Amino acid sequence: MLDFQPTPSSLFNPYYSPALKPVLDELVARLHRTFPNYHLQRKATLEAIQFVLNANVLNIHDLKQNPERFFFTFELLGLAGGGSFATALGVQYLLAGGSLLNLASPELCAHYLPDIAKGNLWGCLAMTEVGHGSNVKGIETTARYEPESDQLIIDNFNWVYQNGKLQYWDDEQARYHSLTARKCWIGNSGYAHIGVVIAQLFVPHEGEWVHKGPHAFLVPMRNVVTNEPKAGVSVEDMGEKMGLNGVYNGLIRFQDVRIPRDNLMMHNIVSLSNQGVHQKLVAAPMLSLYSSIQYGRTFIAATSHSLINVNLSILMQMRDSHRLSPNAATLAKWIARTYGLHFAKKHLFQALKQGGNDTLATGMKVLTTEYAHKLLDEMRYYYTSAHSFPVLGHNLEFVFKDWVASCTYEGDNPVIAQKVPGDLLISLMMMTKGFNFSRDVPMIWKMFNQIRPRLWGETPLLEHMQQGCWYLVLALSLKLQSGYDKALSKEEKEAHQARIWNDCQIFIIKMAHLWTALSVLEIFSKEASSHTNEKMRDLAEYMATCVYQEEFVQAFFHSEALKEQYAFQGTDKLTTLLKYCLSKVDGFVPTQASFKRLKEQQSECLQRLVPHFNDFEKELVGQSDFVALLRKRLFTLPEKEVDIDGLMEGMRHLTIWHDLKRGTKAPVSASATDELSLSEPIYSAHLRARL
Template sequence: MDSPNTNPTAEDESQLVSRRIQRLSLHLTPIPNSFIRDHHQLQLLTCARVKLSVNTALLSDFLRGKHRGIQEKVYEYFKSRPDLQTPVEISKDEHRELCMRQLLGLVREAGIRPFRYIVEDPSKYFAIAEAAGSVDMSLGIKLGVQYSLWGGSVLNLGTKKHKDKYYDVIDNLEYPGCFAMTELHHGSNVQGLQTVATFDPITDEFIINTPNDGAIKWWIGNAAVHGKFATVFARLLLPTHDIKGVSDMGVHAFIVPIRDLKTHQTLPGVEIHDCGHKVGLNGVDNGALRFHSVRIPRDNLLNRFGDVSRDGKYTSNLPSINKRFAATLGELVGGRVALAYSSVSVLKVSMTIAIRYSLLRQQFGPPKQPEISILDYQSHQHKLMPMLASTYAFHFATLHLVQMYSEMKKSHDDQLVGDVHSLSAGLKAYVTSYTAKSLSTCREACGGHGYAAVNRFGSLRNDHDIFQTFEGDNTVLLQQVAADLLKQYREKFQGGTLAVTWNYLRESMNTYLSQPNPVTARWEGEEHLRDPKFQLDAFRYRTSRLLQSVAVRLRKHSKTLGSFGAWNRCLNHLLTLAESHIESVILAKFIEAVQSCPEETRVTLKLVCDLYALDRIWNDIGTYRIVDYVAPNKAKAIHKLTEYLSFQLRNVAGELVDAFNLPDHVTRAPIAMQSEAYSQYTQHVGF
């Protein structure tokens, strides 16, 4: 590879001047056909020059896909039942009871049965959960606790006898249940759980005990008020005849009744307390559970990955505690998939409110001219347009994750299981963190009116905030992604097969880590910057450099600090690596969506995709500059083009949020109403 020339020749200067003249001419004259490789590229380059015409209906159909009908059924049900719509002001206890009525109505009156789709068609289940969460986030979470967590644990960790006994009564809400994993002292470190289930061979029962305060099950949804059963995760202890007296077989899941089916009274030995008022999601009744020698039948062990016979012998088709634990958690990965997917729906709602208001609100303008929309200001475009582009990017990435998860549930392919585990961890962490920050930005973008509770940013922000902790703390999940990247990196050099999500690493280790081409580093033409190959190469180059450099650092520090100390020393580097990889996956899936969308929507989606890619590159431009991947003139061109694409996106922002197809009774914010927004807002306060 040629090295950079530090003393430009006259020929170099001539080429530079020629490129600049050529770039200027693109703004002044039509693009000659000789510049265009095919019809699609002509469309894509033209879109930056003209006001786009967006086919909103077609774009909406492409976004919402085959499950649009079931989501509209959810929306229509709640539109027909205004008594079930969540008011702006509501107490904790009232909200809990309303949330339970909402769920009962959805299942028993509207006839929407999410449970059947947990296994049959997970993508349809996630679509129902997304729609329910858009109506009230507490409803979406309560639905998830009942069907994905409590019901899903019975289906995924149990066997036929459990499905035969519990399926119908979970499905029709006769048996509301809980998912009792998290403890006061242990959340992310599930292998460190302290609750114990000791087998008693005399009575053929397990005895569930909470050995200390740190082992109290905490933040358990459905426990405080409505739950009758709980899937309790506990260490399975078997009596032995040696000096230890017991053998610890690791964490297993058990079905434990917690309330009487008829009287709803707390059962003997079970202690339940209310976790109280929370920052958000107060429609979900979180409680704390302590067990005092609670006896359950041996059959209540969810025994798909490990079983205990009548005489107390343990059997499993998996040879070790670690493998059984990994298999157990692998079956519960759907919760992360759901949170990533649902977080995007929260972002859609907030973007719809913020952009519609920003188009409506007028303020200042040229002297003696009408006031202009606040979305016409560059600063406002800078706040909201990259965020809108990210919303679209996340939609396609999480849709891909749902499709992978659905395929995994059908095939049970080991490689796909590992791929879904890592990708769900990364997308859940990345998307929920981004959405949490974006909700505050959207509130600020709506000024004082964004602070009114009726316009929903407060409740959206508070309800969503815990998504960053649900199903694994985001920092912990990103470390899982980084660990998997390093594993794939090692296996690459040992001739192993890379998992689907990591395929690009095979090429990246050879191509992306070569010395940056000094010519390419200076290319600043719009057609080059908007080329998907340049964008994806830039994302993957960054990930590859981060992966290689952190591998070297870990090897160096492990000699003096040990593996744990080295990991901690490099932790921020590892988190950046994981985020960079996830951004690469997001962009790859967005590019694929642009290529596969209806032709009438391609120019618009390409514009959105380009803004997402170039905005991310610009936000991390220092990384590219420090290794000369991007020269100063190219960095400047990226910044200018990002601003221009934001301006172009502003012209179709209303149509792009309309394509989310969220009815007014779902968004519910007066400032986001599609007609007479101000009059509805003033009526709300009594005018």
């Protein structure tokens, strides 16, 4: 492996070094071009990945041993190679390789991981389905254990999990009824030799199939020598997309695919005996299953932050170049966000050594991708509409199309954002363990009075917002538990809570944004407080005002959903407590006076920050060589590769179609087509000369 050490002087990426520069230069040279079709782009992407793996700049074991070095290096490669390269390499190393590291037995890991790391085997993660997307609990693909053969049978054609039960369809019925069970948008599936497949496990018991929930399985998908699909495995190309066309996304069908019992990838999480006895080894197997996805979300958050950093450095360097330059307040907001996300990202990397922080990884994936989306939109407005930088505008379109996909893969943002409040509710249950909400109402009231809303004069703005956020979590918890008849069955109560959750969905997503932004702000504030330079503390303070202005206001604006009428139909103590809690929530709702105070604080802070803009610009740029490399991707037109044969074929059909439409010629015969082809060399030579 290449020997390079971190350089702590740079904010951008501490692991950039001269040893990496030739690799990064080669990636830009290989992939900064316009391909005539997506097949050639896929081929070039795979060749670039193989080049990087041969260069030995990544160690897959660093995912656990030195995650900071791994992710910072991975991030540099992803930015140099572009969106398709970063995604395909992420699927190979983080999803397939990371799943093996986290979930597979030592024997399975030793057998497959070295070849995954070297690129001798290609892998994928088959989780998303047509009917269920990121909803893992609703996945329809099944894995039935057969004790007689000691094998697991993977199927999403004949045997599927639908409407809460195992369903069998014959071949004719399955063509229609199991369409939603197909694995879809699976990256690298077109050439993957193995797949980590998420499926519902069923074991036999007394003549019936017993459901054991979603599990991970390692499924061989292709012959290593011939690359032909294994029996029962079919992959359909999903074709050209708006962006990321260097990634092969496919639809996967499994029909009676048999694998050994040892290919169950839930090591130290569950056990499955050869008699079909299933046993949980941890309290919540699903949380352990998510650990493999955490790597992918961490990488998306890290790379999206660096994309923000590079684009912000461009904004900073061009801020006085024309009349549509962003104002000081806009620049200060993005500078504060970039610094905050940088320190939060490092915190996330360090947490991986202790198993990670999946709640923060999920929240930061959502927050950073949406921030990157917003900044790219702003850059397109400032520079594309001004026609001052036409090349930048041209390339931003390609960057935007690639990176906007990060808002949907590894979990669609509006869907996975709801995991954050769900985890907060679990944390609240742990904090209040031993409390009986319906019995200990006086004790809860006492807790409310101790955690009363306080104004900024009594507490910092960050603490004020954190208190408000936890009040929202408590109010949501009470609403989910109140307002229904205690005589309802467990299923009816769950249906009632699901209805409340869905009715409050926008509020829940906004609360996820607020909690994540506050977590980033808290990490940044702690880092800034240790700095002797006042500008860092001013920057953290400015970020706090921006979080209040956007995430905090949005969450409390949508908290009105907690006051829906049917929530107060009950007369029990919990409903009374909910009303009391919501009255406390009202104490945090921003007022005209609070906005006036916010504007004053923001204006004072901005005046102190503006003189330091040049310093921030230097720190953002960091490694000038690497930033110059990335700016090349944005400020130079990509090299064109022209498919002359395809172009001439299109011209021939277009000419024939126009003649037929005008009625000037009879339908073209074979001889007429031959005559038309005689002129092709002339046109080809002319086109080559021009292009």
